[in-house]
Amino acid sequence: SFMRYASWIGGDRDGNPNVTAAVTAHALAEYRDTAIGWYLAQMQRLVTVLSASSNVIDLPTSFKPVLQTALDKSRQADGINARNPDEPLRQFASALLARLEA
Structure with a gap:
């Protein structure tokens, strides 16, 4: 697979009562936004150099x-x-x- 969830951040749900489904969802949203931001920066760079x-x-x-x-x-x-x-x-x-x- 292209990407898989493999971080304890937001995913330490094996007994930690503070890590809820909402915390995991928030962590995944942050990961998604970071990945999209990286791709946006790369595409913006390509737009400037592919002339x-x-x-x-x-x-x-x-x-x-x-x-x-x-x-x-x-x-x-x-x-x-x-x-x-x-x-x-x-x-x-x-x-x-x-x-x-x-």
Whole structure:
């Protein structure tokens, strides 16, 4: 699995009366928020560095439908296309970032 719960923080429920289901739920929410924050930072960095123009690089034709799907799912395709014309890698990263921010 990608991630598994393996910390005693919020999970020490083998007799500690102070660690309730609510404490565990809170700890898991903190873990989730931290992970999402890390991915947001990484995607924001990628958006700034992936500036290769489609006039300079050759991407496989199989990438076009993947990019279009990402743009469609982002619900920000028009803005991303207008902001990053001819930059398919930046468009893709921007679409993924938009979904993470949603």
